[in-house]
Amino acid sequence: MLEVQAITKKFGDLVANDSVSLEVSKGEIHALLGENGAGKSTLVKMLYGSLQPDGGEILWHGKPIEIPSPSQARSTGIGMVFQHFSLFDSLSVAENIALSLGKENDIRDIGEKARQVSEEYGLPLQPDTIIGDMSVGERQRVEIVRCLLQDPELIILDEPTSVLTPQEADALFETLERLRSEGRSILYISHRLDEVQKMCDHATILRHGKVVGECTPADETAASLANLMVGADVGDVTRTGRGEVTGEALLELHNVNQEAASPFAMELTDINLSVRAGEVVGVAGVAGNGQSEFFDVLSGETTSSDNASVRYNGHECGSMGITARRRLGGAFVAEERLGHSAVPDLSLSENLILARHGSDSKSFLGMGPLGVIQNGVIKSVTKRICEEMDVRKSGEDPDASALSGGNLQKFIMGRELDRKPSILVVNQPTWGVDAGAAQKIRQAVIDLARAGSAVVVISQDLDEIMEISDRIAVMSDGHLSKPEDAESITREEIGLKMGGLHDG
Amino acid sequence: MRIELERRAAHSVVFSALSPFIALGLTLVAGIILFSALGLNPATALFTYFIEPLTEVWSLHELIIKATPLILIAVGLSVCFSSGNWNIGAEGQLVMGAIAGSILPILFPDQAGFWVLPLMLVMAMAGGAGWAAIPAYLKNRFGANEILTSLMLVYVAQLFLDWLVRGHWRNPAGYNFPESRTYTDGQILPEMFSSGPAHYGALLALIAVIIAWFMMGKTIKGFQVKVIGQAPRAGRFAGFSARKMTLAAFLISGALAGLAGISEVAGAIQQLRPVVSPGYGFAAIIVAFLGRLNPLGVMAAGLILALSYLGGEAAQISLGISDKVGRVFQGVLLFFVLASDTLIHYRIKFISSRKHA
Numbered sequence: 001m002l003e004v005q006a007i008t009k010k011f012g013d014l015v016a017n018d019s020v021s022l023e024v025s026k027g028e029i030h031a032l033l034g035e036n037g038a039g040k041s042t043l044v045k046m047l048y049g050s051l052q053p054d055g056g057e058i059l060w061h062g063k064p065i066e067i068p069s070p071s072q073a074r075s076t077g078i079g080m081v082f083q084h085f086s087l088f089d090s091l092s093v094a095e096n097i098a099l100s101l102g103k104e105n106d107i108r109d110i111g112e113k114a115r116q117v118s119e120e121y122g123l124p125l126q127p128d129t130i131i132g133d134m135s136v137g138e139r140q141r142v143e144i145v146r147c148l149l150q151d152p153e154l155i156i157l158d159e160p161t162s163v164l165t166p167q168e169a170d171a172l173f174e175t176l177e178r179l180r181s182e183g184r185s186i187l188y189i190s191h192r193l194d195e196v197q198k199m200c201d202h203a204t205i206l207r208h209g210k211v212v213g214e215c216t217p218a219d220e221t222a223a224s225l226a227n228l229m230v231g232a233d234v235g236d237v238t239r240t241g242r243g244e245v246t247g248e249a250l251l252e253l254h255n256v257n258q259e260a261a262s263p264f265a266m267e268l269t270d271i272n273l274s275v276r277a278g279e280v281v282g283v284a285g286v287a288g289n290g291q292s293e294f295f296d297v298l299s300g301e302t303t304s305s306d307n308a309s310v311r312y313n314g315h316e317c318g319s320m321g322i323t324a325r326r327r328l329g330g331a332f333v334a335e336e337r338l339g340h341s342a343v344p345d346l347s348l349s350e351n352l353i354l355a356r357h358g359s360d361s362k363s364f365l366g367m368g369p370l371g372v373i374q375n376g377v378i379k380s381v382t383k384r385i386c387e388e389m390d391v392r393k394s395g396e397d398p399d400a401s402a403l404s405g406g407n408l409q410k411f412i413m414g415r416e417l418d419r420k421p422s423i424l425v426v427n428q429p430t431w432g433v434d435a436g437a438a439q440k441i442r443q444a445v446i447d448l449a450r451a452g453s454a455v456v457v458i459s460q461d462l463d464e465i466m467e468i469s470d471r472i473a474v475m476s477d478g479h480l481s482k483p484e485d486a487e488s489i490t491r492e493e494i495g496l497k498m499g500g501l502h503d504g
Numbered sequence: 505m506r507i508e509l510e511r512r513a514a515h516s517v518v519f520s521a522l523s524p525f526i527a528l529g530l531t532l533v534a535g536i537i538l539f540s541a542l543g544l545n546p547a548t549a550l551f552t553y554f555i556e557p558l559t560e561v562w563s564l565h566e567l568i569i570k571a572t573p574l575i576l577i578a579v580g581l582s583v584c585f586s587s588g589n590w591n592i593g594a595e596g597q598l599v600m601g602a603i604a605g606s607i608l609p610i611l612f613p614d615q616a617g618f619w620v621l622p623l624m625l626v627m628a629m630a631g632g633a634g635w636a637a638i639p640a641y642l643k644n645r646f647g648a649n650e651i652l653t654s655l656m657l658v659y660v661a662q663l664f665l666d667w668l669v670r671g672h673w674r675n676p677a678g679y680n681f682p683e684s685r686t687y688t689d690g691q692i693l694p695e696m697f698s699s700g701p702a703h704y705g706a707l708l709a710l711i712a713v714i715i716a717w718f719m720m721g722k723t724i725k726g727f728q729v730k731v732i733g734q735a736p737r738a739g740r741f742a743g744f745s746a747r748k749m750t751l752a753a754f755l756i757s758g759a760l761a762g763l764a765g766i767s768e769v770a771g772a773i774q775q776l777r778p779v780v781s782p783g784y785g786f787a788a789i790i791v792a793f794l795g796r797l798n799p800l801g802v803m804a805a806g807l808i809l810a811l812s813y814l815g816g817e818a819a820q821i822s823l824g825i826s827d828k829v830g831r832v833f834q835g836v837l838l839f840f841v842l843a844s845d846t847l848i849h850y851r852i853k854f855i856s857s858r859k860h861a
Contacts, residue, residue, distance in 0.1 A: 343731055346734070371723045
């Protein structure tokens with residue numbers, strides 16, 4: 001029914017989809033598997049008309065079509081349920097649905113139709129309910145019902161179960177079965193191997209923008225699927241310079257529990273971790289499994305009511321904010337460079353103050369309570385960092401946004417390493433960074449650990465985790481697995497844990 | 505066809521600096537068209553508007569008097585806007601400042617001493633800050649949109665003042681006019697020069713400009729304002745609290761609006777009336793943006809806008825055109841300022857939608 005032939009999409013130098021081909025036949029549930037950044041979202045956005053391909057063709061019932069916009073996609077017969085819902089909180093179910101259907105429909109008819117459809121598919125809904133009062137699972141039903149009212153032949157579901165409770169997920173699976181029995185096709189995006197095995201008739205696996213495999217999930221084992229997804233074909237990196245780590249524990253987490261701050265945030269459950277002086281602990285996992293929440297808990301951007309749940313160098317600091325934790329020796333590099341670790345429109349020297357105004361207040365700020373910024377000192381430290389990390393830039397002190405991703409990341413790493421922190425937490429150290437800079441950053445992380453600091457590296461890049469970690473833990477669904485020795489753990493084991501199969 | 509704004513990869517430093525001047529130039533062009541359409545000679549009209557008020561001593565005094573509240577308020581707003589908080593209710597905070605500052609001269613008219621005037625100023629600042637604290641609290645506690653709440657509180661404050669001067673605070677010896685008693689010497693901001701009525705409120709505005717310039721440009725506090733305004737997530741990473749910043753930004757801008765209120769009442773008007781401001785609190789929004797949210801720029805912009813008030817009055821008298829034309833000028837100016845700023849960062853893109861069967 002739908003056929004994608006050698007479709008390609010580039011963003012600048014990055015090839016997000018490299019001649020990807022895919023075929024979905026009538027009445028099947030087709031899984032699209034892959035790690036984050038593998039190109040799944042880019043592909044479905046092209047199918048739904050939010051992005052335009054740079055090359056290749058989309059065939060619909062055998063005929064080539066163009067999909068210039070989502071509304072065109074809908075009238076063609078392609079519907080999509082996004083991971084992040086597009087509903088107005090203050091409007092009712094019927095009003096939200098009416099908005100997407102256009103003017104010619106009477107809102108009362110829509111309410112009645114929505115009720116019928118929702119009952120028919122086992123997705124009970126009251127059309128007058130205000131979206132803001134609904135649970136996440138119910139909101140998803142609204143999205144699905146809205147999609148079904150347009151009578152689509154192909155429904156794209158983007159990580160539908162990531163926001164659902166297990167019971168809600170089971171109900172969703174029943175609905176999907178029903179849709180399949182009616183002859184509708186479903187393109188199901190997920191990284192949860194058990195779901196894919198249970199539900200899907202076919203699977204296409206993407207890795208680094210390319211199709212690396214196609215299979216019938218029922219014929220495969222979870223391990224072989226995980227293999228394809230994380231790419232065990234890439235040979236293991238040889239690790240050097242690793243010895244027995246016997247240092248004392250510098251960073252300790254004890255039964256950390258954190259409720260989800262928003263419907264799309266992940267809840268953290270019973271996280272325990274102890275990182276000793278001299279070691280790098282790598283945290284692997286597919287994005288959206290609690291990594292950014294975990295980072296916030298470690299850095300103190302999210303504080304806990306239990307002060308004893310986090311310890312830095314033996315000091316309890318669970319309730320302390322990020323500045324206090326920096327003063328205890330912590331240093332942090334967030335996943336987003338622009339807008340989180342650095343302010344785009346501020347200069348490098350100003351971005352130096354951003355992270356170190358507290359820990360270096362003695363040398364950076366003057367005149368007591370006035371807090372006058374000491375420009376001379378800050379400029380010279382900025383210069384030192386840029387030389388140390390080989391930051392390539394135009395001009396003496398350019399805006400952060402003027403640097404390339406790799407150079408800015410080197411500066412941000414250098415800003416933290418320059419303090420010689422006893423604890424370093426890095427989220428995605430080399431995301432979108434060129435190979436040379438990535439190597440420099442990884443080396444710097446290892447060197448810091450060898451000099452006696454405790455380092456946590458959160459990364460979705462398994463190659464990177466394997467290369468630099470002494471011990472490896474996996475984050476999945478808000479749980480952190482027990483760290484295991486990097487020498488003995490295999491990619492298959494990591495892949496299974498990433499897919500949520502802790503016992504596999 | 506649809507029109508989209510596409511972010512430019514880099515923005516031109518030259519045009520960023522030039523943008524207020526480009527906006528002024530375009531406003532003048534719009535003025536020429538406007539006056540021509542009204543059947544006036546644009547050259548005479550623009551001369552009356554922008555040059556004549558600068559040629560006489562008394563009108564220079566008027567210029568300072570009009571610029572004082574604009575600059576005081578706009579300095580506070582420039583800090584507030586830089587932090588990403590949108591206080592649109594400075595007019596109401598001005599009114600509440602004028603009321604709070606007038607408690608002493610109206611309810612305790614017999615109190616005299618060197619401390620009376622300073623205390624009036626402090627109470628006015630507290631009044632303005634207190635009124636501004638309401639939208640800040642509502643934003644922090646309930647996530648209420650501060651643009652709406654601060655704007656709506658303007659009308660509450662104006663009606664409260666109206667009620668006071670027609671009721672309890674009406675001058676007992678004032679023949680039932682809706683006015684308070686007039687203030688006496690120790691309660692009035694003295695004149696600065698013998699040549700005219702410009703009072704010491706102008707000095708307060710100058711001090712506010714200098715303090716704000718120092719704070720925003722040189723200290724960690726000003727840095728905090730910039731970071732939270734530009735990138736809230738990075739502000740959290742730096743350990744700055746956005747909630748505290750919202751409160752502080754509203755308190756500062758409210759206090760300065762309150763100070764502007766008392767400097768009007770104790771300087772130029774010397775009593776409370778149902779209306780104490782011709783919309784300074786709103787015009788100051790234009791001043792803040794025209795001054796590029798920079799305290800020194802705000803001072804220049806305040807003088808330019810004060811000139812447009814004076815020019816409006818002059819044009820009304822000598823050319824007989826409505827004072828609404830002055831408002832139109834201010835609106836046109838703000839429009840061009842914001843448009844130039846937007847076009848520095850974005851380019852306009854026309855997208856044709858192809859129809860498919």
